[in-house]
Amino acid sequence: MVLQNRLDYGFNGYQVPPIPRGTRSARRRRAISKKVDDRQMCAFDLLATVAGKLLLEGESSPSSSNSLTGTIVKGSIKKERQDEDNPSKVEPCGRGSCDRSSFVSELVSQTPVLHHSSKEFSHVHNDDCSGVASVITSDCSEKVGSAEKLVSGKGKIQLGSFASKVEVASSGYQESCDCTLEDENKNKKQIKIEPPKTGNASNNTKADMCSSDDPGVRNRKPPTPVSLDNSMKLPLCTDHIPSGSFPACRDDVKLVIRDDDENSSGCTQPSTATKAFRPPPRIGKRRIRKLLASKYWKVTPKLKDEEHFNADSETRSVYHNRKIGYKRKRSLTDYPIKKRIFYDRSSVSNSDGGISSEGISSSPRKGLSCDASGSGATIHGASGTSACVAGQHTPFQSRDSPVKVRITSFKVPELFIEMPETATVGSLKRSVMEAVTAILGGGLRVGVLLQGKKIRDENKTLLQTGISRDNKLDALGFSLEPNPSQAVPPLCHEDHTFLLACDTPQPLTRYPPAPSVVHNVVEQSTADASPDPPLTNASNFVDSDHDSAPSPPDMSIDKSPTDSRALVAVPAMNVEALSVVPMRKSKRSEAVQRRIRRPFSVSEVEALVQAVEKLGTGRWRDVKLRAFDNAKHRTYVDLKDKWKTLVHTARISPQQRRGEPVPQELLDRVLAAHAYWSQQQAKQQLKQQLETCLL
DNA sequence: CTTAGGG
DNA sequence: CCCTAAG
Numbered sequence: 001m002v003l004q005n006r007l008d009y010g011f012n013g014y015q016v017p018p019i020p021r022g023t024r025s026a027r028r029r030r031a032i033s034k035k036v037d038d039r040q041m042c043a044f045d046l047l048a049t050v051a052g053k054l055l056l057e058g059e060s061s062p063s064s065s066n067s068l069t070g071t072i073v074k075g076s077i078k079k080e081r082q083d084e085d086n087p088s089k090v091e092p093c094g095r096g097s098c099d100r101s102s103f104v105s106e107l108v109s110q111t112p113v114l115h116h117s118s119k120e121f122s123h124v125h126n127d128d129c130s131g132v133a134s135v136i137t138s139d140c141s142e143k144v145g146s147a148e149k150l151v152s153g154k155g156k157i158q159l160g161s162f163a164s165k166v167e168v169a170s171s172g173y174q175e176s177c178d179c180t181l182e183d184e185n186k187n188k189k190q191i192k193i194e195p196p197k198t199g200n201a202s203n204n205t206k207a208d209m210c211s212s213d214d215p216g217v218r219n220r221k222p223p224t225p226v227s228l229d230n231s232m233k234l235p236l237c238t239d240h241i242p243s244g245s246f247p248a249c250r251d252d253v254k255l256v257i258r259d260d261d262e263n264s265s266g267c268t269q270p271s272t273a274t275k276a277f278r279p280p281p282r283i284g285k286r287r288i289r290k291l292l293a294s295k296y297w298k299v300t301p302k303l304k305d306e307e308h309f310n311a312d313s314e315t316r317s318v319y320h321n322r323k324i325g326y327k328r329k330r331s332l333t334d335y336p337i338k339k340r341i342f343y344d345r346s347s348v349s350n351s352d353g354g355i356s357s358e359g360i361s362s363s364p365r366k367g368l369s370c371d372a373s374g375s376g377a378t379i380h381g382a383s384g385t386s387a388c389v390a391g392q393h394t395p396f397q398s399r400d401s402p403v404k405v406r407i408t409s410f411k412v413p414e415l416f417i418e419m420p421e422t423a424t425v426g427s428l429k430r431s432v433m434e435a436v437t438a439i440l441g442g443g444l445r446v447g448v449l450l451q452g453k454k455i456r457d458e459n460k461t462l463l464q465t466g467i468s469r470d471n472k473l474d475a476l477g478f479s480l481e482p483n484p485s486q487a488v489p490p491l492c493h494e495d496h497t498f499l500l501a502c503d504t505p506q507p508l509t510r511y512p513p514a515p516s517v518v519h520n521v522v523e524q525s526t527a528d529a530s531p532d533p534p535l536t537n538a539s540n541f542v543d544s545d546h547d548s549a550p551s552p553p554d555m556s557i558d559k560s561p562t563d564s565r566a567l568v569a570v571p572a573m574n575v576e577a578l579s580v581v582p583m584r585k586s587k588r589s590e591a592v593q594r595r596i597r598r599p600f601s602v603s604e605v606e607a608l609v610q611a612v613e614k615l616g617t618g619r620w621r622d623v624k625l626r627a628f629d630n631a632k633h634r635t636y637v638d639l640k641d642k643w644k645t646l647v648h649t650a651r652i653s654p655q656q657r658r659g660e661p662v663p664q665e666l667l668d669r670v671l672a673a674h675a676y677w678s679q680q681q682a683k684q685q686l687k688q689q690l691e692t693c694l695l
Numbered sequence: 696c697t698t699a700g701g702g
Numbered sequence: 703c704c705c706t707a708a709g
Contacts, residue, residue, distance in 0.1 A: 621698085
């Protein structure tokens, strides 16, 4: 029978009888994946929250002081060329003499920036000229896209060198990591982010940050809510930043933390604050896992190969997450309170979004001198976007004069960190670090906003979009959005080995792109975005997570050359989100986002078909292990689903099929295998029925 | 955790 | 892809 089938189906033969299920014990052992440390929860929670907020970033309502969307008004060309070319005018940072400084203060005084913003703003801009990070020059004819890249590039520098150390300074001295917050929570705290002392500091992994045993975190005392003001400034460019250390008042990222117990009671159910402080561990872990799966890698992909996060556990977490998903839906109250970081409600309700640019100004040419000679500082007070807006108008602007954009800082939305009083300062640091990292490290991209409107068309020139034109009312803004390509758990290269024994170190081999795949995404993903291997050799080969993530074929196809490579519906939500304030919070921060769609490539289909031919349907876990063990983003449920659709696809006419066409040959095999295994299954059942009857 | 199947 | 029910 078996042989016959082999002949009939023309493939290497079905494996009959199916190999006995691997002993559960073995699986179990692997299934006992690492429990996520409590302390990670904060980061995860935050990540989720941040994710929610970032998703909503964009054309946020201008009516919130916490608005994440910054606006700037480009400066006008005020000086003649000669002036501009005069290097002496280019004073990056003057003492009190710095024109800009006074200019900015003036701005500040005029700008009805709401709460903390103003304070922080003045701080940064008056005390800290170096807060002005970078000058970006681009020509009027530059396209918006290129401008974004410029900004993005600068930002990357910053983000890339982003320190992985958080210092908590209270009353001027730096506490040891060992004292508890209890000891310190009376003081105003400042958290600054420092560059790593050692070269490898930036390689800190999340595990590092969370692994130390922190008794405080386990403590059941009520949490000490710590609010991180939304005044964290992120100098955009580190060019001037001394590598060794961060002078306290220079380019540091600063958070002003205020202790606010009332806030906490307001934000957390007082009754549960103590009791429910430690939620049912199970739920907590689940939640963590969920977050972990969805966002964690984005921040610290390197962890992947760590013990905690071996592929297996990661994969499993995905499965597990499914359940979490629906469980959470049923009861949102089981939200772990142990240690969470969340946004201030006001912040959340008022606006959502990413990190906004603030204190940006643009001026023609070497406008650094920025002698704003009283020209109108446009105030967007009502808008409350809390971004410094300055506009100057000059009739002299010539068409080809470069548009200079200076972004002094990006602001991070207000954060709250809630921790038990007994948490250590060290753990607080980690929390903040994680929070910041979550926001910055996840891969950001830059959005350009003009008068609050997002400029989608990257191909427009600055001139066309009006950025180059002088209009006081023109507000140019930049926003940081979650990078779509990063929205997917990134993948570390270490993890890149292909699993199947038969596969050697092939990852580096480049296969020619599958014909139907458009790879315009590749430009942004790095080297490895390897296309599908030829079908012929695709034995068990399956794109690793890394490979397939950045370039979902159909994504790139129908996209306009705008910024819409987004896999996440970031742009779409931008405006609407704000008008739908109520829903948002629960929807965004609580709900887990749907996984991004990642169409199966032909090679994946090939691998799937081959595995199913061998193993049969109904053994999806084995199929997964066999052919997709390396593709972390494919769960066995996915495989099962794919098979389902494959069967369906094979049955419908080619005209009705959508997406990347699957070779007919493969579809034939699908049908054949499906038929065979269905038959096999039927037989099996018959046999069982007979047996039961006989018994 | 896995499967199977509906949505 | 998600969600659930059922082993």
